[in-house]
Amino acid sequence: MDSGRVRTLVWLEPRQVAMVRRVLASAGLECAAVGCPEAGRAAELARDLASAGAGAGGAEGGGVSAVRDLRAALAGAPGGEDVDLVWLATGAGLGDDESGVVEALRACAGRGVKVASAEPVPASLLAPVADGPGVAAAATASFVVPTWRASAGLRAGADALGSFGPVVSASVTWLSGRGAGEEAGAGASLAAMLLDALDVLDVLVGEPAKIDGAYVDVSVGRPGVLSRPAPGETLRGLSGGFTAAARTEDGRGAVVHASDCASVWRREVVAVGPGGTLRFSDDGLEWRGADGRIVERSGEYSPAGVGGGVGEAGTSAEMALSASLAWMVRGEGAAVGGVSGAGGVGAMPSPGAVQRVRTTAGAALLSARTGQNESPAVIARMTGGS
Numbered sequence: 001m002d003s004g005r006v007r008t009l010v011w012l013e014p015r016q017v018a019m020v021r022r023v024l025a026s027a028g029l030e031c032a033a034v035g036c037p038e039a040g041r042a043a044e045l046a047r048d049l050a051s052a053g054a055g056a057g058g059a060e061g062g063g064v065s066a067v068r069d070l071r072a073a074l075a076g077a078p079g080g081e082d083v084d085l086v087w088l089a090t091g092a093g094l095g096d097d098e099s100g101v102v103e104a105l106r107a108c109a110g111r112g113v114k115v116a117s118a119e120p121v122p123a124s125l126l127a128p129v130a131d132g133p134g135v136a137a138a139a140t141a142s143f144v145v146p147t148w149r150a151s152a153g154l155r156a157g158a159d160a161l162g163s164f165g166p167v168v169s170a171s172v173t174w175l176s177g178r179g180a181g182e183e184a185g186a187g188a189s190l191a192a193m194l195l196d197a198l199d200v201l202d203v204l205v206g207e208p209a210k211i212d213g214a215y216v217d218v219s220v221g222r223p224g225v226l227s228r229p230a231p232g233e234t235l236r237g238l239s240g241g242f243t244a245a246a247r248t249e250d251g252r253g254a255v256v257h258a259s260d261c262a263s264v265w266r267r268e269v270v271a272v273g274p275g276g277t278l279r280f281s282d283d284g285l286e287w288r289g290a291d292g293r294i295v296e297r298s299g300e301y302s303p304a305g306v307g308g309g310v311g312e313a314g315t316s317a318e319m320a321l322s323a324s325l326a327w328m329v330r331g332e333g334a335a336v337g338g339v340s341g342a343g344g345v346g347a348m349p350s351p352g353a354v355q356r357v358r359t360t361a362g363a364a365l366l367s368a369r370t371g372q373n374e375s376p377a378v379i380a381r382m383t384g385g386s
Contacts, residue, residue: 006329007032012089026322035067037093042066074104085329091119091236098122105142114328116145119191119236125362126233144192146320150327153299157280165275167204170254172197175262176317187317191235194242194258198357207356208246210373213364215242218261244364265316
């Protein structure tokens with residue numbers, strides 16, 4: 001891959017064109033091909049992106065191919081035969097039976113093509129599968145973005161855990177906005193925020209023994225009106241707030257709060273242990289020892305988060321997406337250090353780590369449906385992932 005020319009196939013909805021254009025430009029990626037779940041719209045969107053300079057070399061009028069069959073393109077058909085990155089900016093249009101998409105993602109991985117997605121693929125976190133290791137491989141090939149691993153501030157905080165020592169209790173807060181009007185859908189999905197937060201949880205305390213999940217949807221346009229639908233087997237398409245309380249075998253605990261409908265962008269971790277209190281976010285970290293004195297501080301750590309409105313939240317989400325895509329294809333922001341079980345703070349997580357995150361998410365999803373604590377280990381056995 002030419003590090004200065006990363007050809008990208010984008011699968012998107014028409015409402016996402018402006019966001020995709022900005023993210024590609026910020027990440028320095030070239031749009032080579034465009035596909036859309038709405039029949040007959042791909043050619044139109046390809047022209048829109050080409051005329052905006054997102055095509056070959058960023059030159060105005062650069063050629064952007066229209067992809068009419070995503071699975072065929074992922075398998076190397078015209079439009080997808082010469083790309084370095086596939087970005088599934090939406091989970092729409094992938095179909096109920098995703099076996100073809102999963103196989104195509106494996107084919108991409110075999111050709112060295114990176115695949116980033118806004119939603120998990122395969123979508124179901126609970127359905128039994130015949131090939132457990134294959135699910136982990138497919139999930140690794142389709143890496144959900146944005147990812148904390150591309151954030152210098154969050155990587156530095158995770159790296160400090162090696163010196164901080166064991167984490168006794170922790171909170172992981174991952175918030176994004178959905179945007180409004182023409183920018184609707186500009187933020188990160190609930191699935192992306194939750195899976196990324198659970199990836200951090202895995203680094204902090206490992207796989208939980210039990211997890212208690214709760215999901216609530218805040219109805220759009222009806223402030224204060226809440227609904228509590230019982231989620232199915234997938235996070236795809238869910239919007240609102242998801243909280244999960246996790247407990248390890250040795251009694252340590254952590255709370256995860258993820259949302260795609262906040263008015264701010266915020267990714268923050270607070271970890272407590274014998275070493276004191278370690279707080280870190282995209283902006284930096286602050287570690288205070290058990291005596292309250294500062295042991296380490298870097299960046300401009302701010303627990304208030306970034307932005308004061310949906311627009312700012314959407315902008316920050318785009319910055320995180322850009323950084324994540326650039327990190328995936330160029331390795332920008334190399335590993336700061338290693339964390340046990342994390343595969344390296346700045347590295348792609350191992351298939352085993354990806355599978356742990358998926359089974360933990362599956363347990364949290366099932367718990368939100370049953371109202372009872374659930375075990376990720378049981379989910380792993382149900383799905384054939386162990």
